[in-house]
Amino acid sequence: MRPIDLWRYEVRRAGWTALLTPPVATAALVLIALLDGGADTDRNLVAALEMALPLAAGVGAASLVGRDPAVELQLTVPTAYRSTLLRRLAVTFGWAALLAVLLVAGLLATGWWPESRGVLSGQLIWLAPTLWLAGLGFLGGAAFRSPAAAGGLVATVWIVDQVFAGLQEHYWFRLVYLFATTRGAVPEDWTANRVTLVTTALALGVLGWVLLGRSERLLRGEAE
Incomplete structure (x- = not known):
């Protein structure tokens, strides 16, 4: 299978939850911010970037494990099943990242980008929480083998x-x-916060990867 065909297939297998949730959630919050108007429009738009998009990406990542029929067959092929899931996680995160870049471009073009954040370092506004919730959703899926339970974990942490x-x-x-x-109490801790989120997000992803390497867990989850 050619790489382009492989990735096209993984986009389809990622599912509607992973593909539709980010644009719908982000568009809803952006629309609310624009309709509300007022002096806080710029802050509300940044909130869509920092709150809505990460939640949607996390729920999408949580939906990846436990959706495939006949997992036992996929475990017999040369390509590790967890590598397949990792590609789907990349699709989910990449789609959310594309939406984030488009929203950032819109904020820059309209002058609503926060003056306190540079363009490059400001990408951590969405990148850090999106990585963290996506990593949590991926780990939750690997641990619970249930999209509903993993999505519930992501939503609970967000709430x-x-x-x-x-x-x-x-x-x-x-x-x-x-x-x-958007809601930080100590602005001076922002950089440390973003670095900590990115670092721990990678740790969550690694833990999920390790758990998915245990085939008996996936097979037991399929049987249940």
Whole structure:
């Protein structure tokens, strides 16, 4: 199979949840921000970048494990099944990243990009939380072998960060807080927060990769 055909197939297998959720969620929040108007329009648009897009990417990543029929057959082919899932994760994240770049371009063109963030370093506004929630969704899928359970985990963490933003009085919570740009309590900790999120996101992805290497877990999940 040619590489282009392979990736085209993986895009189809990623599923509608992974492909539709990011644009729908982001467009909804952008529309709300524009209709609301007022002095906080720029902040609300950045919130779409930092809040809506990462949640959608995380739910999409959580939907990747447990969707394939006859997993036992895929485990017999030369290409490792977890490598297949990793390609689908790349498709999910790449699609969310493309949407993020388009939204960033729109914010720059309209002058709504936050002046406190440079164009390059400012990409961490969406990149850090998107990587983190996608890594969590991937790990949740590998651990639970259930898109619903893994998606619920992602949504729960997202809601906890929304509801308990006051926990930022603790330094450790500020380091892993997902919305440090729009709701951060200590702006000086922003860079440390973004670096911590990216680093721990990679760790979550590695843990998911390790769990997916245990074929008996996937087969047991298929049987259930």
